[in-house]
């Protein structure tokens with residue numbers, strides 16, 4: 001069986017499952033952010049007093065923090081009250097950062113487990129070998145009530161990656177290239193398994209970029225290999241301050257697809273010659289090499305999000321911005337993905353580099369990524385961004401334009417005031 | 425069986441287009457949500473569409489975010505069904521869970537036009553374009569999904585099972 005099949009078989013209490021089959025699976029982790037407000041409203045309508053398992057629900061705020069409106073403040077308040085009433089153990093309020101970064105940091109993303117989240121980029125947790133899929137709020141109310149969810153066993157596409165990245169080319173360029181090739185629905189309803197020598201060398205942060213953006217080709221789940229690196233990360237995140245493993249720790253183990261697993265498709269990519277890529281407006285699969293659009297004037301440069309707001313992303317941008325200035329005409333926004341990353345970036349001196357270069361540092365969270373607040377675009381404006389969606393009107397005016405690229409490309413473009421390649 | 429007038433959209437209509445992110449802080453007022461359906465990119469929709477109409481999409485309708493407001497807004501606008509060549513999976517599930525009938529029908533984009541009147545029979549997946557007389561076959565929904573939709577969505581469905 002493939003990874004998706006193995007995990008769904010386990011969660012569905014079956015020996016074996018095949019693509020197309022529908023299983024009723026037991027959920028290990030149920031994650032929500034601000035939209036927990038939608039969930040709790042639906043949950044109340046069911047008429048149950050208690051959620052199925054208060055220790056399996058994780059809630060935090062990241063989309064609109066600190067509250068940008070009175071309405072959001074009221075949302076936050078209602079959710080806090082619900083959390084207290086239900087005794088939900090894992091509630092992080094607005095203090096830690098973006099859900100897809102905070103859950104792994106807090107040890108909730110575990111190989112072989114079933115995680116559902118009321119956020120489409122829940123695929124991110126597949127980087128740890130977790131069957132992690134996005135669902136809607138009403139469906140989550142069902143999970144809170146029963147602890148179960150029906151899922152169709154997906155077909156799996158295997159993607160073998162080989163070769164070594166050139167300088168200033170990274171996982172972001174690779175996944176943009178793949179989405180450009182497969183199209184935005186190239187993996188709709190499917191599971192994706194990334195593997196191959198490049199994956200073995202890739203950092204956890206890089207793997208998270210691939211699993212995160214696989215959503216933009218429609219994937220239901222997107223796995224990276226579970227290896228020593230994964231186990232080290234996950235175990236270290238499930239150890240108490242005193243060094244004792246938490247109860248979850250015993251369940252952490254390497255999980256691999258069977259050697260005879262059957263795949264719908266096997267695709268191969270070699271990254272040795274890959275050049276920096278950019279997704280042009282208004283679709284994530286409208287991908288071109290950066291050199292084809294370079295010279296285009298930009299107004300905003302955004303470094304952050306659940307896609308590319310991790311320490312190595314900030315490091316790669318800081319290296320380029322060191323002793324340089326962001327162009328006068330550009331607003332550069334930097335948003336570390338979590339408080340932990342914020343602190344590390346501060347210690348490493350990256351934040352100082354950004355501030356000296358003229359960038360604004362915002363609090364960990366989603367920021368303008370979904371167009372809620374903190375840096376929206378006016379008609380006619382162009383933003384180069386490390387985020388994962390460039391849909392029309394996503395970040396403000398329907399007449400604004402978002403280009404998606406790597407942290408290196410965003411930093412280089414911020415300096416030039418136009419889309420630029422990092423090595424120039 | 426339902427009958428309705430078609431509102432036609434193209435391929436890859438995403439949830440930001442159906443329901444813009446800036447209105448996501450509206451969580452509890454579906455009537456207000458309905459007013460923002462397709463607002464930024466297709467402003468004609470809210471002005472001209474009528475309760476009882478049917479939305480027809482191309483491939484990969486509802487791609488993007490998991491926001492179920494992108495279903496809620498259409499449901500409360502009074503849209504009676506959504507038919508498309510294919511759907512993004514979260515959107516498809518959200519529609520079922522909110523009790524809005526949703527059908528996959530290959531070839532629909534080329535067989536219906538804006539303003540056509542169609543008849544839909546959910547149990548069999550038969551669709552008839554009464555304007556052109558053409559008949560189409562959609563993939564019928566599995567029985568347990570039909571049951572969720574007929575009960576009005578997942579919440580009423582669970583309320584029923586919780587009582588049992």
Ligand code: SF4
Nearest residue numbers: 121305306366369370
């Ligand atoms: S950073 Fe953007 S893509 Fe990621 S969870 Fe927040 S809004 Fe969604």
